[in-house]
Each structure stands twice: as C-alpha cells, then as structure tokens.
Amino acid sequence: xxxxxxxxxxxxxxxxxxxxxxxxxxxxxxxxxxxxxxxxxxxxxxxxxxxxxxxxxxxxxxxxxxxxxxxxxxxxxxxxxxxxxxxxxxxxxxxxxxxxxxxxxxxxxxxxxxxxxxxxxxxxxxxxxxxxxxxxxxxxxxxxxxxxxxxxxxxxxxxxxxxxxxxxxxxxxxxxxxxxxxxxxxxxxxxxxxxxxxxxxxxxxxxxxxxxxxxxxxxxx
Amino acid sequence: xxxxxxxxxxxxxxxxxxxxxxxxxxxxxxxxxxxxxxxxxxxxxxxxxxxxxxxxxxxxxxxxxxxxxxxxxxxxxxxxxxxxxxxxxxxxxxxxxxxxxxxxxxxxxxxxxxxxxxxxxxxxxxxxxxxxxxxxxxxxxxxxxxxxxxxxxxxxxxxxxxxxxxxxxxxxxxxxxxxxxxxxxxxxxxxxxxxxxxxxxxxxxxxxxxxxxxxxxxxxxxxxxxxxxxxxxxxxxxxxxxxxxxxxxxxxxxxxxxxxxxxxxxxxxxxxxxxxx
Numbered sequence: 001x002x003x004x005x006x007x008x009x010x011x012x013x014x015x016x017x018x019x020x021x022x023x024x025x026x027x028x029x030x031x032x033x034x035x036x037x038x039x040x041x042x043x044x045x046x047x048x049x050x051x052x053x054x055x056x057x058x059x060x061x062x063x064x065x066x067x068x069x070x071x072x073x074x075x076x077x078x079x080x081x082x083x084x085x086x087x088x089x090x091x092x093x094x095x096x097x098x099x100x101x102x103x104x105x106x107x108x109x110x111x112x113x114x115x116x117x118x119x120x121x122x123x124x125x126x127x128x129x130x131x132x133x134x135x136x137x138x139x140x141x142x143x144x145x146x147x148x149x150x151x152x153x154x155x156x157x158x159x160x161x162x163x164x165x166x167x168x169x170x171x172x173x174x175x176x177x178x179x180x181x182x183x184x185x186x187x188x189x190x191x192x193x194x195x196x197x198x199x200x201x202x203x204x205x206x207x208x209x210x211x212x213x214x215x216x217x218x219x220x221x
Numbered sequence: 222x223x224x225x226x227x228x229x230x231x232x233x234x235x236x237x238x239x240x241x242x243x244x245x246x247x248x249x250x251x252x253x254x255x256x257x258x259x260x261x262x263x264x265x266x267x268x269x270x271x272x273x274x275x276x277x278x279x280x281x282x283x284x285x286x287x288x289x290x291x292x293x294x295x296x297x298x299x300x301x302x303x304x305x306x307x308x309x310x311x312x313x314x315x316x317x318x319x320x321x322x323x324x325x326x327x328x329x330x331x332x333x334x335x336x337x338x339x340x341x342x343x344x345x346x347x348x349x350x351x352x353x354x355x356x357x358x359x360x361x362x363x364x365x366x367x368x369x370x371x372x373x374x375x376x377x378x379x380x381x382x383x384x385x386x387x388x389x390x391x392x393x394x395x396x397x398x399x400x401x402x403x404x405x406x407x408x409x410x411x412x413x414x415x416x417x418x419x420x421x422x423x424x425x426x427x428x429x430x431x432x433x434x435x436x437x438x439x440x441x442x443x444x445x446x447x448x449x450x451x452x453x454x455x456x457x458x459x460x461x462x463x464x465x466x467x468x469x470x471x472x473x474x475x476x477x478x479x480x481x482x483x484x485x486x487x488x489x490x491x492x493x494x495x496x497x498x
Contacts, residue, residue, distance in 0.1 A: 002440055013284025075317070076324050085268075085326050088312065168272070168312035178273050178280055181410045184438040187418070 007183030008192050011175075018175030019196060025092060025171060026158040032097040033157065034150075037104025045109055046130070055105070062102035068163050071095040075167040092164035100157050107149040111142035144212070144219030151208035155201050162197075172196065248303055249478045255471035258304065261328055267301040269463075270313035270321050272332035274411070276430060276494030277350060277461060291494055292349055292487040293331040293463055299483055300329075300476065315386065315407045319344060322466040329476075335388030335428075335459045345469070347476045348462030349487045354389060355432050355451035356381075358417055358424040360443040365423060368445050371456060374424050375399050382413045382422035389426040392457040414439065429454050434498035 008015065044055040062070070075091040078084075115138050123133040165174035172193060180189040252258055261267050271289060273280035278293040289310060301308035311327050318332045322344055329347075336346050356374065358365035364379055374381065375397045383393040385404040393402060403422050405413050411431035416422040418439075427435065429451050432444055444451040462480075465473060480487075 004438075011282035011284070014282035017284075072316070076320060079324050079326055166314050166316050168314040168317060170312055174312070174314070175282075179282055182273055182275055182280065182282065184410060184414060184435045186410055186415050 003188055004185055005188050005192070007179055007185050008188060011179045011183075015172065015175050015179065015193075018170060018172040019200075021089075021169065022158070022161050022171040022173075023200070025089065025096075025161045025164065025169065028093055029096040029100065029157050029161065030154055032093065033100035033104055033153075036097060036101035038108060040101055041105035041108030041112075042134070044105060045112060046134070059102045059105055062099050063106075065099075067096060067099045067160050068166065070099050071163060071167055088164070088167045088169045091167055092161070092169045096157060096160050096164070100153060100160070103153055103156075104150075107146050107153065108142070110149075111146035112138050114145055115141050141219050144215050147208060147212040147215075151205050151212070154208065155205050158201050158204070159197070249475055249482070251303060252471040252475045255469065255475070257328060257465075257469050257472045258475075261304055261306055264306070266307045266309040267297070267304055267329070268309045268311050268327045269297045270318055270327040270330035270332055271310040272313050272315065272318055274333045275434065275498060276491055277333035278331060279494060292490045293333055295490055296347075296349060296463065296480060296483055296487060297329070297331045299479060303479065315384075319464070322464065325466075329463055329465050331463045333461050334464050335461055337388050337391060337459070339391065340388075340464070343467060344464040345467055345473050346460065346462045346464050347473070347480050348460035349480055349484060350461040350491055351458065352428050352430055352461055353454045353458045354392065354426045354456040355429050355444045355446065355454050356424040356426050357412070357432065357435070357442050357444040357451075358422075359420070360441050362420075362423055365443050365445070371396070371445055374445075377401075379424065380422040382416035382425040384413060388459065389457070393426060396456075411435065417442070430495060431498075433495060437498070 040055050040059065044052055044059070047055070071092060074095045075086065075088060078091070079086050112134075119137050119141075120133055123137050128136070161169075161171055162173040164171055165177060168174060176189050176193045180186040183189070271278065271280075271294075276291060278289065278291045281288050281290065298308055311321075313321050313327070313330065313332060318330050318334070319340065321327045322330055330344075333350075334340065334344075334346065335352070336348060340346075356371055360366060364374070368374060376399050379397070379400040380403055381393055381397050381400045382403045382405055383389055384407045387407065390404070403416065405416060407413075412425050412427035412435070413422070414425075414435065417425055424445075427444075432451055436442060436444065436450065446454050446456075463476075465476065
C-alpha cells in the first residue's frame with residue numbers, strides 16, 4: 001500500500017487551526033448544553049403544567065430529530081426567517097446545544113428521581129424550602145450519580161462537532177476534507193484525523209470515569 | 222504666435238499619444254440600479270462562498286500566504302475592486318454551496334460549479350472554463366484493464382460510484398443504465414477515490430482536469446478514455462464557473478461582461494494551476 005503522509009505535514013498548521021476550533025466548539029457546546037439542560041430538566045420536574053408540557057415536547061422532538069438536520073435547519077431557516085446572515089460557527093453551537101441539552105435534561109431528571117424520597121421528606125421536616133432541598137440535598141447527590149452519563153454526553157458532543165463540517169464550520173473534519181480533496185490522500189488524512197479525535201476524547205472520558213470512581217460514595221443515599 | 226488651428230492640432234496629437242502610451246483599463250460600468258449591487262455597496266463587502274476545487278479555486282493549507290487563489294478567486298477580486306468593496310470569503314460545503322445563494326448568506330458562490338439542467342433552474346452561472354468527464358478505476362481490475370471505451374462499463378456486474386448531488390450524478394444515471402450504481406456522500410475529494418481503492422466500486426467519474434493531479438498522486442489507476450491521459454474526453458462536456466441567485470438580470474449582465482474581459486487572464490491562470498497540480 002502506497003501511503004504518503006507528507007500532505008499532512010505540509011498542512012499541519014491548517015489542521016491545527018481546525019483542531020483548535022473543534023475544541024472551542026466542543027467546550028462551548030458542552031457548557032451551554034449543560035446550562036440549558038439543567039434549566040430544562042428542573043423546569044420539567046418542578047415547573048407549572050403548561051411549562052412541563054412544552055419542555056416534554058422540546059425534549060422528545062430533539063431526541064427524534066438527527067443533529068445533522070437540526071444544524072442544517074438552523075443554518076438555512078434562521079436567516080430566511082430573521083433576514084439576518086448567520087455565521088456557521090454560531091449555527092453549529094446553537095444547533096448542538098439545543099440538541100444535546102435535551103439529553104442532559106433527561107439525565108438530570110433521572111439523577112434527581114433516583115434519590116430516595118425519604119431525603120426530600122427529611123428536608124421538609126426540618127423546614128427547608130423546595131428550592132433549598134433541590135440545591136442542598138438532591139443536586140449534590142444526583143450530580144455524582146449522573147457523572148457516567150455526563151461523560152458519555154461530553155464525548156458525543158465532541159464527536160457531534162464533526163457534523164458541523166456540513167455547514168462549513170472550519171473545524172478539524174472540514175479542514176481534513178480540504179486537505180484530502182487537494183492531496184488525493186483520503187486514507188492518510190482521515191486515519192490521522194481519527195487518531196486525533198481519539199487522543200482528544202479518550203482522556204476526557206477516562207478522566208470523568210476516574211473522577212467518578214473517587215467520588216461515587218458521595219452519591220449513595 | 223502659434224495659430225489657434227495649430228494649437229488645437231498639437232493638443233489633439235498630444236492626447237492621442239498619451240492615450241496610446243498608457244493602456245487604459247476599460248472597467249465595465251457598475252449597474253447601480255441593481256438591488257444586489259446596492260446591498261453590496263451599502264454593506265461594504267462582497268460575500269463569496271468558497272470551497273476548494275482545484276484548479277479553479279485553490280485553498281492554501283500551508284498556514285502562510287494568501288488563503289485563496291485560482292481563476293475563480295481572481296475574478297472575484299476583480300468584481301470587488303470594481304464595486305469598491307472588500308472581498309469576504311465565506312466557507313461553504315458541497316451541501317450548502319447552492320442553497321446559500323437563495324438564503325442570501327453569500328452574494329455569489331465562487332466554488333466552481335458545473336452547469337447542469339437542475340442547477341440552471343435555481344441559479345445563474347458566470348462561466349469561465351469548460352471541462353468534461355473521464356471514468357477511472359484500479360488498473361489491476363480486469364474490468365478496467367480490458368476496457369477500451371466508456372461503453373464497456375455499461376453492463377451488469379459493473380459497479381459505478383458517484384457523489385450524490387454532484388454534477389456527474391445525472392450523467393452516471395443516464396450513461397450507465399445497465400450497471401449497478403452506488404451513490405456516496407462527498408468526502409471532499411474530486412471523486413470518491415476511496416470507493417475505488419476499497420474495491421467497493423469498479424469505476425467512478427472524475428472531471429478530466431483533477432484527473433491529471435490524481436493520476437500523479439495516486440498510483441495504480443487507469444482512466445478511460447485513455448487518449449492524451451483522458452484530456453480529449455468529450456463525455457458530458459460542461460461549462461464551469463461561479464453562480465448567483467436567480468432574478469438578478471442587471472447584476473448578471475455586468476458580471477458576465479467583466480468575465481469576458483478577464484477571460485484570457487483566467488484561462489492563463491487555469492493552465493498555470495493545472496501545471497502545478
């Protein structure tokens with residue numbers, strides 16, 4: 001097999017810029033989706049009836065629609081509806097955020113409902129308010145229990161950023177396509193990209209797992 | 222004292238000499254009645270959709286120097302110069318390079334597009350080049366090694382790969398009705414090379430111009446028709462160029478007029494780019 005990795009060496013800066021944007025988009029999407037997911041999850045559990053119905057619809061919709069479709073729709077529909085141009089990076093960030101936040105909301109709901117009811121009753125018995133019970137009793141324990149699921153969501157989010165290439169966000173996958181297209185070396189290019197994604201995601205998920213191993217006892221109730 | 226007649230004659234002569242001595246660039250008058258031109262000049266930027274497609278639009282991946290080059294870029298720079306605005310490249314993908322025109326995210330797509338009947342329904346072209354198709358496969362594949370013409374592939378048992386949504390899709394479907402067709406998503410290359418190298422398909426179409434570079438960089442391939450390294454192919458001869466959204470007649474006419482003036486320069490640049498491939 002005739003392999004030639006020289007196009008990758010010649011274009012390392014170009015690919016590095018793509019990797020930088022992948023990391024930026026991943027971090028931003030993880031943070032934003034966790035914030036939104038927390039709000040949606042708590043709103044679904046403790047909000048008024050009309051809000052719960054709305055949020056259930058949002059969660060079920062996002063779980064039923066591929067993130068690719070969400071991204072493309074946001075990229076094209078928002079400018080047509082609003083009349084304003086939209087940078088692909090923001091379209092990708094918004095699309096990935098609203099898609100992943102639905103999963104985060106369900107993980108939070110599952111984490112909170114896994115805490116024994118007796119703890120809520122104990123909190124009420126000593127005069128704590130509902131918000132205090134959620135903040136001081138439920139969330140700390142539930143967060144520990146949710147860590148493995150969060151680790152999966154973080155790795156999925158990082159991988160989802162590769163889909164942003166379809167709307168021309170110049171992240172790693174998109175830059176790799178350009179190098180592959182101009183060098184006619186797709187095998188070498190995409191093998192290297194596969195290794196890079198592994199080197200980025202594997203340590204993150206291992207770190208979360210190891211952290212969970214150390215704090216798991218805090219989530220027992 | 223010189224007579225009025227001789228003074229006028231001297232002035233006229235001087236003007237003629239000045240005109241002949243300094244070449245005047247005949248800039249086409251910008252159509253200020255075009256809504257698109259008004260929007261561009263108000264915004265101060267000419268937004269162009271870019272996606273590398275050598276030799277017409279080449280992206281510099283070395284990390285230094287001008288990011289874009291090629292006839293498509295040269296033409297876009299000239300448009301921006303004449304409009305008196307900045308040229309702003311906006312990245313597009315194969316999936317978005319046409320829809321971005323209708324959604325007004327760019328003023329023009331300069332990612333080179335082949336003229337096809339389907340595309341002509343939704344966009345207008347400013348063409349500056351022409352090309353045709355070859356097909357290629359592995360040279361060690363008996364179906365390819367023994368083929369004398371493209372007609373030899375139009376039979377059962379031959380698998381033809383192509384990019385879905387690409388300019389060659391319609392040609393593949395009409396040219397090879399008896400073969401098995403395998404549509405794949407683009408991976409950024411000029412042709413689904415990995416389908417051939419992975420032996421999932423026997424042949425795939427490729428534009429004759431990128432074939433020159435592919436043949437240099439990837440060994441063990443064979444193109445049909447073979448004569449002159451496939452450069453004499455007459456299969457699906459198409460024009461190639463940039464595109465704008467429909468219903469912009471004044472803007473289109475102006476763009477085409479500028480392109481006509483620039484044509485010799487663009488052709489020369491294309492030839493240089495092909496030599497470098």
